[in-house]
Amino acid sequence: MLNYHEVMTTDLGLLTTAAGKWEAMAAELAKVESRYGDTVQQITMGPAWTGISAGTAHTTFKGTRYEYSAAQIQAKAVASLLREAHTQLADLKKKLESARDDAVAAGMSVSEQGRVAFDYGRLTPAERSAYHHDPDGQKSVAEAVTKWQQHIDDRVKAVAELDQGVRTALTRATVDSNKDAFGKGADETFNGFNAGAQGDLAKAMKPDETQVGTKPDSKTGTSVSGPKYGKEGSAKAYADLFHETAQGQTTVDGMKLSGIADIYGGGRATANYGFTDQGASAKAEASVGVRALAEGRAESEYVGRYARAEGFAGAEVGVSAKATKEEVSAGFKAFAGAKGTVATGAEVFGIGVGANAEGWAGPGAEGWWGYKKDKDTGKWKIGGEFGASPIVGGKVGLEITVDPHKVSKAAGDAAHALGDAAHAVGGWFD
Structure with missing residues (x-):
């Protein structure tokens, strides 16, 4: 799980940079698919080659072109997920920064590791002396520290949970869904590129509906899933x-x-x-x-x-x-x-x-x-x-x-x- 220091120091701009490279990859794959269809695949479509070997080659070449198309869908989906991840993570990071600033404004200090403490350095000598002789004041300060610590920890937890969700979404995007396999289409590679890749982060992060009664780090549970995604x-x-x-x-x-x-x-x-x-x-x-x-x-x-x-x-x-x-x-x-x-x-x-x-x-x-x-x-x-x-x-x-x-x-x-x-x-x- 991410911690406060990692959230505050990670360069989220790298996500959009990576997204741009995935989009560029999809564009290059489109060019390769077009060249493949106009040259290699055309060999099986003319009258010069007939028989069983021609039929096999036709199916295989069609399957290869399908993979070029599926690779573009997968690359675009990954790019979309990365851009959405950047937007949402950046928003949560701003909320964490705001929580830190609010804590500091309330008289707290926040370390680079996200630990909250009462900022005694801002007290005058008289205030510091009064604080040491005021049990009720000390209790009030301790409660305030706990409150602000929880507030900041909650903001860090929100980022960490989204980060795990993005990881899940990216993993699913790169696993072949086989939606056009088993006679339903031209897909001939059961662990190839994912033509069903989901580029909507909210949908891609949804829990697997086949999972029953399981939670992360749970000690007991059950799960059932059918053969899918290769x-x-x-x-x-x-x-x-x-x-x-x-x-x-x-x-x-x-x-x-x-x-x-x-x-x-x-x-x-x-x-x-x-x-x-x-x-x-x-x-x-x-x-x-x-x-x-x-x-x-x-x-x-x-x-x-x-x-x-x-x-x-x-x-x-x-x-x-x-x-x-x-x-x-x-x-x-x-x-x-x-x-x-x-x-x-x-x-x-x-x-x-x-x-x-x-x-x-x-x-x-x-x-x-x-x-x-x-x-x-x-x-x-x-x-x-x-x-x-x-x-x-x-x-x-x-x-x-x-x-x-x-x-x-x-x-x-x-x-x-x-x-x-x-x-x-x-x-x-x-």
Whole structure:
């Protein structure tokens, strides 16, 4: 959330500058669309090309031109949202500045961080002495300080809430609505540009009507949504009792050291499903209990190690299957009781191998296999796990990771070093 200092010092003029660039982008996209329609798309419209390939190309090229048009709609909507955001945020900022000025006029001081205090410096020595000997006066001043602080905090909160609303509106504007997909029009790209982008800030900020009983930072709630805007359909119910996380990192002699500790207690039930041009996926799971995790890592440029310990007490059940461009996996789990996990692994030149083992106290069975790309790190992960426990047993797992960036960099550095060595050897014979 924004604070007083950020509201007062942020250059809101950058919003109109950005809006102008988005409008200019829309104009350039219109030129590209026109050129594309007059040249590339025309290839499929003449008599010289017929047959199945021509029909496929006609549909594909038409879909591409649709994306150029959708990109213009999206760019114009973003520009409109930015201009409205500037107008409304600037107005709320003026109200905050007015609240500050009113507080100062009432004998208060307001710090750069927005903290209100009684301005004793404006009192004469006699007034200051009288104030120190007047309990009722001190109480009155304290009440006034509280009143003005609340007044200013309310103005800051209004700006912060609008800022979050603008963020929501901009996010929605850039997610494909697929309003002309699935045979309804020329849209052939399910996660492309948004031809249904909303440029009206008030409408774009409205809460998702499919959300039921949820509020920001709420501890309990439910939500249901169908597949739309290129995203999966989902259903969720949760009751969070507590969730705390602590983490940190430092660097010692070129070695990056990091650690995290996390604990959560509560219950959740979720289901996700969807089918897009990226592939198909389905997942359902429910759990109740307490989870805890602690992990430490030590990493240098080409070598790294990690160790992790986890604990769980409760019950859980779930199934999952996914087949996309970046993940193919299937899994199941059912467990009730307590379990503890230890895991360790190492990475060299971008290729890592890790293993984990769990001890179970309680009945259960679990299995998973697949490969996937981590969106945050870009690493590819290949692995599997299996466990079974009629009464007391456990689970074992293996994971192999490949970091294409590190592998490529290591190979390049190795080739460079080999070249230097060859050059040095050649120099001996000169």
